[in-house]
Amino acid sequence: MLLGIDIGGSKIAYALADPAGEILARRRRPTEPTGNPEQDLAGIADDARGLLAQAGVGEGDLLGIGVSVPGPLDIDRGRVVRPPNLAGWEAVPVGKILQTEFGCPVALENDANAAALAEYRFGAGRGCQDLVYLTMSTGVGGGIILGGHLHRGRMGTAGELGHTPVEWPGEPCACGLRGCLEAYLGGVALTRRLRAQVPETSACVALAGSPEAVSTVHWVEAARAGDPWALAEMDRFNHHLAQAIVHLAFSLAPEVVVLGTIPIAAGDALCFDPVRKHVAERIWPHQAPYMKIVPAELGDDLAYRAGLCVALEAIGKD
Amino acid sequence: MLLGIDIGGSKIAYALADPAGEILARRRRPTEPTGNPEQDLAGIADDARGLLAQAGVGEGDLLGIGVSVPGPLDIDRGRVVRPPNLAGWEAVPVGKILQTEFGCPVALENDANAAALAEYRFGAGRGCQDLVYLTMSTGVGGGIILGGHLHRGRMGTAGELGHTPVEWPGEPCACGLRGCLEAYLGGVALTRRLRAQVPETSACVALAGSPEAVSTVHWVEAARAGDPWALAEMDRFNHHLAQAIVHLAFSLAPEVVVLGTIPIAAGDALCFDPVRKHVAERIWPHQAPYMKIVPAELGDDLAYRAGLCVALEAIGKD
Numbered sequence: 102m103l104l105g106i107d108i109g110g111s112k113i114a115y116a117l118a119d120p121a122g123e124i125l126a127r128r129r130r131p132t133e134p135t136g137n138p139e140q141d142l143a144g145i146a147d148d149a150r151g152l153l154a155q156a157g158v159g160e161g162d163l164l165g166i167g168v169s170v171p172g173p174l175d176i177d178r179g180r181v182v183r184p185p186n187l188a189g190w191e192a193v194p195v196g197k198i199l200q201t202e203f204g205c206p207v208a209l210e211n212d213a214n215a216a217a218l219a220e221y222r223f224g225a226g227r228g229c230q231d232l233v234y235l236t237m238s239t240g241v242g243g244g245i246i247l248g249g250h251l252h253r254g255r256m257g258t259a260g261e262l263g264h265t266p267v268e269w270p271g272e273p274c275a276c277g278l279r280g281c282l283e284a285y286l287g288g289v290a291l292t293r294r295l296r297a298q299v300p301e302t303s304a305c306v307a308l309a310g311s312p313e314a315v316s317t318v319h320w321v322e323a324a325r326a327g328d329p330w331a332l333a334e335m336d337r338f339n340h341h342l343a344q345a346i347v348h349l350a351f352s353l354a355p356e357v358v359v360l361g362t363i364p365i366a367a368g369d370a371l372c373f374d375p376v377r378k379h380v381a382e383r384i385w386p387h388q389a390p391y392m393k394i395v396p397a398e399l400g401d402d403l404a405y406r407a408g409l410c411v412a413l414e415a416i417g418k419d
Numbered sequence: 420m421l422l423g424i425d426i427g428g429s430k431i432a433y434a435l436a437d438p439a440g441e442i443l444a445r446r447r448r449p450t451e452p453t454g455n456p457e458q459d460l461a462g463i464a465d466d467a468r469g470l471l472a473q474a475g476v477g478e479g480d481l482l483g484i485g486v487s488v489p490g491p492l493d494i495d496r497g498r499v500v501r502p503p504n505l506a507g508w509e510a511v512p513v514g515k516i517l518q519t520e521f522g523c524p525v526a527l528e529n530d531a532n533a534a535a536l537a538e539y540r541f542g543a544g545r546g547c548q549d550l551v552y553l554t555m556s557t558g559v560g561g562g563i564i565l566g567g568h569l570h571r572g573r574m575g576t577a578g579e580l581g582h583t584p585v586e587w588p589g590e591p592c593a594c595g596l597r598g599c600l601e602a603y604l605g606g607v608a609l610t611r612r613l614r615a616q617v618p619e620t621s622a623c624v625a626l627a628g629s630p631e632a633v634s635t636v637h638w639v640e641a642a643r644a645g646d647p648w649a650l651a652e653m654d655r656f657n658h659h660l661a662q663a664i665v666h667l668a669f670s671l672a673p674e675v676v677v678l679g680t681i682p683i684a685a686g687d688a689l690c691f692d693p694v695r696k697h698v699a700e701r702i703w704p705h706q707a708p709y710m711k712i713v714p715a716e717l718g719d720d721l722a723y724r725a726g727l728c729v730a731l732e733a734i735g736k737d
Contacts, residue, residue: 231573245670252565254672255549256709265669266701269662278701344587348666351583352563354572383584383596391574 105408110186167411217244423726485729535562
């Protein structure tokens with residue numbers, strides 16, 4: 102049996118599956134970090150034991166555990182370095198702790214890489230060899246699968262597509278650099294911009310109650326209702342997203358570019374169609390039919406599948 | 420024995436080597452296309468036979484032939500599609516023709532990919548796993564080696580780094596798009612710009628005789644002599660080159676970025692050092708030590724090694 106654990110900023114998701122990927126039991130709960138990572142991990146181990154008991158699986162039947170967690174990570178040493186949203190977690194040897202606890206191999210992967218693996222194996226990338234995954238939540242995460250394998254780079258820093266430059270020098274990014282994709286498409290940066298720039302006359306304000314309350318949800322809703330300002334901001338979003346995809350077309354030529362979160366909320370008419378059009382205008386005509394730009398498919402299953410894909414790595418089936 | 424053939428726009432290079440890569444014989448001659456690809460290939464086969472005879476190697480001892488040729492290629496069918504500088508070559512089945520001629524496997528690779536393989540196996544990339552090669556001759560070519568393997572992409576269009584956008588929309592590129600790296604760093608585009616923009620007072624004009632005669636060689640020489648205009652143009656060149664490398668840092672995180680031609684002519688002070696500095700300012704501090712930016716090492720040997728690396732592919736040793 103395989104155990105997948107996805108430690109997100111707001112929720113932890115657990116899934117128990119057989120080696121073929123059939124899910125036997127799953128659970129999700131709020132993250133609620135205590136500030137003490139040892140205590141947090143003891144809680145996670147308790148949850149995992151609960152899930153095993155619920156499915157009637159003995160600890161001895163556990164072949165491997167996979168943990169999907171916000172980066173940066175020290176993959177070789179199985180350590181979480183300093184994840185945002187997990188207070189007090191600093192160089193935590195998650196791999197070693199869980200391995201001692203359960204006596205089976207444990208693999209760690211950053212959440213965007215794990216999500217890329219999940220979409221590749223179980224979602225929008227099934228059947229392809231080369232896939233790029235891009236997700237826009239608080240920041241912008243990316244994962245690159247080439248020839249059916251995750252490309253991590255020697256230091257695990259490959260696929261950090263949120264920090265690819267789209268303006269030069271461009272706006273400041275939370276990472277300390279400027280012009281990063283994340284400074285335009287990341288939820289935090291985007292929300293800050295929407296609140297600062299929204300005109301009182303925009304439907305965003307009516308939906309949110311006040312400019313200070315505008316979120317990306319209001320923005321997408323206003324754009325769908327035809328609000329001109331929201332639509333102009335959507336154009337800007339699509340332009341930067343297309344630019345990042347064009348770079349990938351010429352370097353990696355992925356068969357599939359899978360987009361998560363905001364593009365899915367915005368849908369075909371507001372996001373996917375214009376992005377496809379922008380990209381097609383900036384790549385060669387013979388490339389376009391071989392690079393699909395599609396929504397992520399796993400939805401609520403993503404966290405379960407992401408953890409389980411990392412568990413497959415733990416048992417050497419990546 | 421392996422035979423490598425590098426069909427360049429101006430020269431064809433042949434090398435005969437043992438499977439370990441020890442070169443037994445080599446030859447280079449002007450390309451001089453006749454306009455009839457069958458006739459050109461008959462001449463190439465004659466040259467190859469001459470080289471075998473010279474080394475005392477029988478045709479029956481030939482294990483594989485590798486052909487490095489300007490793209491685009493149809494790799495699966497062993498066809499050259501429509502290489503620039505080879506008049507009359509259109510969908511030429513080079514692989515099939517040479518296979519019939521010599522009775523051994525033949526592999527084809529575009530020249531930049533073959534050069535990337537050569538620098539990876541025998542040059543500046545020895546001992547690394549992830550390498551990007553970028554060369555600036557008439558155009559800008561690129562090749563990507565990941566995990567020790569060439570990344571071609573499903574349709575063979577990966578690694579076309581000359582067409583990654585560095586300005587948006589940017590200057591027109593010979594490929595029909597705009598803002599491509601090649602529109603700024605390629606020899607043809609660069610020479611056109613130098614001639615159109617050079618002020619009469621620049622040392623470039625004194626070196627070349629007239630603005631219309633200025634070449635990239637004069638430009639580099641003038642920059643080395645401290646000519647302010649030539650130096651400003653060098654800054655522009657370095658800026659765009661750095662931008663392309665930053666993209667690669669966040670997507671692929673290569674251990675080594677190998678630069679050929681113009682950067683080598685310009686050297687450390689004019690090109691490599693400023694490019695390294697620009698890149699370091701635009702990536703994370705912990706990334707910089709793990710991505711070396713170095714000159715290509717093979718020099719005049721490149722064409723021989725490139726063909727031979729493709730021959731290794733022909734016998735399944737890629």
